[in-house]
Amino acid sequence: xxxxxxxxxxxxxxxxxxxxxxxxxATRLTQEATSGQVADVAGRxxxxxxxLAGLDRDLSALSAxxxxxxxAELFAGSLQxxxxxxxxxxxxxxxxxxxxxxxxxxxxxxxxxxDAREKLFATVGLLNTQVADRHLLxxxxxxxxxxxxxxxxxxxxxxxxxxxxxxxxxxxxxxAWFDAPPGAGGFIDTIYQGAPDPLxxxxxxxxxxxxxxxxxxxxxxxxALRGLATAALVDQGILAGDITARAELTRRAGEILTxxxxxxxxxxxxxxxxxxxxETAQTRNGAERAAVEIARTRMLxxxxxxxATALEAVSTQIExxxxxxxxxxxxxLSEYL
Amino acid sequence: MSISGALANALTGLNASARAAEVVSSNxxxxxxxxxxxxxxxxxxxxxxxxxxxxxxxxITRQVDQFVLADRRLSxxxxxxxxxxxxxxxxxxxxxxxxxxxxxxxxxVASLESALIAAGSRPDSEARLQSVLASAQDIASSLRSxxxxxxxxxxxxxxxxxxxxxxxNQSLGMVDRLNAEILAHRSAGRDATALMDQRQQVIDRxxxxxxxxxxxRANDQVALFTTGGAVLLEGNPVTIGFTPAGLVTADxxxxxxxxxxxxxxxxxxxxxxxxxxxxGSLGAQVQVRDELGPEVQAALDxxxxxxxxxxxxxxxxxxxxxxxxxxxxxxxAAFDPLLETGLAGxxxxxxxxDPDQGGALWRxxxxxxxxxxxxxxxxxxxxxxxxxLTAPRVPASGQSIGAARSASGxxxxxxxxxxxxxxxxxxxxxxxxTRQSTLTSLLLENGVDSDAEMQQLLVxxxxxxxxxxxxxxxxxxxxxxxxx
Numbered sequence: 001x002x003x004x005x006x007x008x009x010x011x012x013x014x015x016x017x018x019x020x021x022x023x024x025x026a027t028r029l030t031q032e033a034t035s036g037q038v039a040d041v042a043g044r045x046x047x048x049x050x051x052l053a054g055l056d057r058d059l060s061a062l063s064a065x066x067x068x069x070x071x072a073e074l075f076a077g078s079l080q081x082x083x084x085x086x087x088x089x090x091x092x093x094x095x096x097x098x099x100x101x102x103x104x105x106x107x108x109x110x111x112x113x114x115d116a117r118e119k120l121f122a123t124v125g126l127l128n129t130q131v132a133d134r135h136l137l138x139x140x141x142x143x144x145x146x147x148x149x150x151x152x153x154x155x156x157x158x159x160x161x162x163x164x165x166x167x168x169x170x171x172x173x174x175x176a177w178f179d180a181p182p183g184a185g186g187f188i189d190t191i192y193q194g195a196p197d198p199l200x201x202x203x204x205x206x207x208x209x210x211x212x213x214x215x216x217x218x219x220x221x222x223x224a225l226r227g228l229a230t231a232a233l234v235d236q237g238i239l240a241g242d243i244t245a246r247a248e249l250t251r252r253a254g255e256i257l258t259x260x261x262x263x264x265x266x267x268x269x270x271x272x273x274x275x276x277x278x279e280t281a282q283t284r285n286g287a288e289r290a291a292v293e294i295a296r297t298r299m300l301x302x303x304x305x306x307x308a309t310a311l312e313a314v315s316t317q318i319e320x321x322x323x324x325x326x327x328x329x330x331x332x333l334s335e336y337l
Numbered sequence: 338m339s340i341s342g343a344l345a346n347a348l349t350g351l352n353a354s355a356r357a358a359e360v361v362s363s364n365x366x367x368x369x370x371x372x373x374x375x376x377x378x379x380x381x382x383x384x385x386x387x388x389x390x391x392x393x394x395x396x397i398t399r400q401v402d403q404f405v406l407a408d409r410r411l412s413x414x415x416x417x418x419x420x421x422x423x424x425x426x427x428x429x430x431x432x433x434x435x436x437x438x439x440x441x442x443x444x445x446v447a448s449l450e451s452a453l454i455a456a457g458s459r460p461d462s463e464a465r466l467q468s469v470l471a472s473a474q475d476i477a478s479s480l481r482s483x484x485x486x487x488x489x490x491x492x493x494x495x496x497x498x499x500x501x502x503x504x505x506n507q508s509l510g511m512v513d514r515l516n517a518e519i520l521a522h523r524s525a526g527r528d529a530t531a532l533m534d535q536r537q538q539v540i541d542r543x544x545x546x547x548x549x550x551x552x553x554r555a556n557d558q559v560a561l562f563t564t565g566g567a568v569l570l571e572g573n574p575v576t577i578g579f580t581p582a583g584l585v586t587a588d589x590x591x592x593x594x595x596x597x598x599x600x601x602x603x604x605x606x607x608x609x610x611x612x613x614x615x616x617g618s619l620g621a622q623v624q625v626r627d628e629l630g631p632e633v634q635a636a637l638d639x640x641x642x643x644x645x646x647x648x649x650x651x652x653x654x655x656x657x658x659x660x661x662x663x664x665x666x667x668x669x670a671a672f673d674p675l676l677e678t679g680l681a682g683x684x685x686x687x688x689x690x691d692p693d694q695g696g697a698l699w700r701x702x703x704x705x706x707x708x709x710x711x712x713x714x715x716x717x718x719x720x721x722x723x724x725x726l727t728a729p730r731v732p733a734s735g736q737s738i739g740a741a742r743s744a745s746g747x748x749x750x751x752x753x754x755x756x757x758x759x760x761x762x763x764x765x766x767x768x769x770x771t772r773q774s775t776l777t778s779l780l781l782e783n784g785v786d787s788d789a790e791m792q793q794l795l796v797x798x799x800x801x802x803x804x805x806x807x808x809x810x811x812x813x814x815x816x817x818x819x820x821x
Contacts, residue, residue: 007375007784008368017774041435047757049443053436053749057447064451068458134461140712142461200716203454203723333791 015325022318029311032302041300055296062289065205069282072202072210076275078131079214080268085126087264089119090224090257097231097254102244109247116231121150123228127216137216138194146194146216153229154236156190161238167248170238178226192217204281210274220263227257344811349391350804353380356394357797361790368785372538374399375785376530399530402783407551409776410541414548414617416773419766421621422629425490426759429633432486433752442479443748448472453723461713466698470690473664477684480641484587484682487634491585494626499581501546501619508543509574512536516558523556548616567601567613575602587634587679591627636754637681639735640747645672646733647744653725654718656704662687663705677734
């Protein structure tokens with residue numbers, strides 16, 4: 001006789017399968033609920049990690065750009081204050097020097113020339129400033145100070161104007177020395193110690209670079225130094241004995257300094273524009289960072305409400321399974337025989 | 338005469354009941370045994386010269402649904418095959434790492450980009466140049482360890498093939514011996530069902546390795562064939578041949594002769610997954626060793642080639658002479674297109690930039706071909722290195738759709754490829770596993786049902802007591818006769 005019967009092992013096998021499945025689901029849901037992120041990232045992105053990897057790469061690049069931007073901000077800010085102080089010193093001294101005429105008293109001229117000498121040394125010191133162990137105006141040679149020193153300038157100039165007896169001659173000689181091209185033995189060769197190449201632009205944002213290529217050889221700075229040096233040379237003792245020529249030369253120095261003011265203002269304006277660009281880039285970086293983080297979270301987030309609900313359902317199912325297992329195991333003919 | 342006939346009939350009935358009880362007890366004892374087929378007693382009415390003479394036990398049969406068994410064996414092979422593929426890709430995917438993980442390949446490429454940006458802002462900082470060097474070294478070591486993973490996966494597959502072939506040969510030998518024993522038992526009239534249980538279990542073991550079909554032959558013998566068409570056992574078992582290769586490296590392939598193929602009785606057969614011996618775990622392991630592994634290796638090599646090529650360009654680093662290696666090298670030398678296989682396992686950082694190998698950090702800033710350090714604030718080369726790393730470039734080799742990608746994009750593509758393959762295999766594995774569970778369930782339903790056996794025992798009890806009553810009554814009748 002053929003029976004239609006169901007083997008015992010079949011039920012055991014099925015119950016065990018269900019139990020394993022439910023336990024696995026419960027574990028996954030618990031992990032998602034506690035971490036807030038899906039357990040199977042590959043499943044969520046459909047096996048295509050391009051977008052997720054792109055977002056992560058953007059986040060790490062943004063951090064680097066932020067760092068570069070804040071360093072650029074520090075550099076530009078320090079440079080701005082250096083140029084400001086130089087400009088102030090020049091514009092303080094210029095009116096005094098301009099007031100001299102050929103009839104001015106020699107003592108006043110000497111006093112002004114001495115003041116100019118102090119201001120020249122101070123300006124050279126400012127231009128040699130280091131910020132965060134980096135010289136601001138040396139170009140790529142940030143480990144060397146850009147200018148050799150105030151006294152060296154005066155010594156070199158003294159040699160350059162030796163033999164000049166007229167104001168125009170001395171002025172022309174001083175100008176020729178300051179404006180000498182590289183290789184002619186003038187300012188750029190003997191006093192400037194930095195590199196001929198400017199600093200590379202700072203990468204402050206994605207595809208955005210801010211360049212500050214100011215070196216101590218800039219014409220506006222040289223003009224300011226020339227003005228101060230011309231007056232300081234009077235203190236050094238050129239055109240000795242010729243009181244009117246000395247007064248005239250000091251007045252000439254005042255004219256140069258007034259002319260330099262315009263150039264310095266232009267430099268500061270350019271630098272201000274660069275600072276503004278850096279600040280804009282920093283703001284943009286901050287906003288972009290927030291947006292990328294939101295996008296990334298949204299891509300991988302596990303909805304806590306759904307996860308909690310599903311976890312509740314699975315717990316109920318597991319309990320039901322346990323009850324069933326207990327009941328069915330008692331449903332046995334041998335219990336009743 | 339008829340009284341003794343009745344007595345004889347009753348005795349056959351008692352005997353049949355006793356045999357039935359024995360079968361029931363055997364079933365109940367084996368209710369938890371894996372691979373035990375429920376026994377049923379065959380009974381037939383006995384007749385001698387047209388007169389009924391009681392009941393005859395025709396034999397004990399095993400209740401196995403052969404069709405469900407055959408399907409389940411095929412699904413076993415399918416599950417084993419997909420599992421091998423899935424776990425291979427899972428290993429590679431774990432080694433590659435997901436984008437959020439700082440040790441993943443794509444994160445390391447992103448770290449190099451960030452380090453270059455930071456160094457470009459302060460080229461005079463030795464710490465930043467050191468972090469550029471460290472990031473680049475991390476990428477190279479990632480690629481080398483990935484290449485090692487692929488190599489060891491292939492070595493494992495080769496070893497797995499050897500083990501499978503060994504198991505296969507042994508199992509075929511065992512089935513052949515069991516065939517012979519079953520024949521001997523049947524000829525002697527003894528019960529061979531336990532041996533048939535054993536034979537079924539051995540064949541189940543073979544079924545995971547290669548998908549097989551079992552064909553019944555006369556006298557309870559079996560013949561075995563693979564679904565690919567090869568004969569495994571027909572009268573005599575075949576011998577599968579394979580030589581393990583020991584350590585498998587990237588350049589060793591089946592075509593180069595460094596790796597062994599499969600032979601049946603000395604005749605070479607295709608070792609592909611769709612060949613004579615394919616479709617089970619054996620075919621899948623051959624696929625990992627000969628197709629999937631080399632494909633992943635080629636993808637890694639293409640990535641390494643692209644990375645090396647980005648920096649080996651005199652337009653990126655003007656101090657490099659033509660033919661001189663750039664930041665990344667092929668074990669110290671420039672890239673050679675003929676030696677692309679295994680490149681990912683040999684990629685290293687140029688020693689000229691590494692202080693631990695006699696180089697100097699300033700070469701990262703001033704150029705690998707520079708003889709002396711240049712200006713400390715010079716960020717030109719660092720910026721151009723970053724531009725080279727992020728520039729979209731069409732990869733020179735490997736499977737690509739011809740789109741220009743940055744280095745981090747290529748790393749993401751690599752991960753997506755591996756993850757996609759893993760998901761394919763996982764999906765197929767899930768489907769095959771579900772099918773396997775269903776068929777196993779169906780097969781187990783045919784197994785021992787203790788309730789049915791208990792019911793049967795009630796009937797047997799009744800039958801036995803009825804037959805015993807008949808014996809008693811016959812005995813009474815004879816006594817009455819004798820007492821007359």
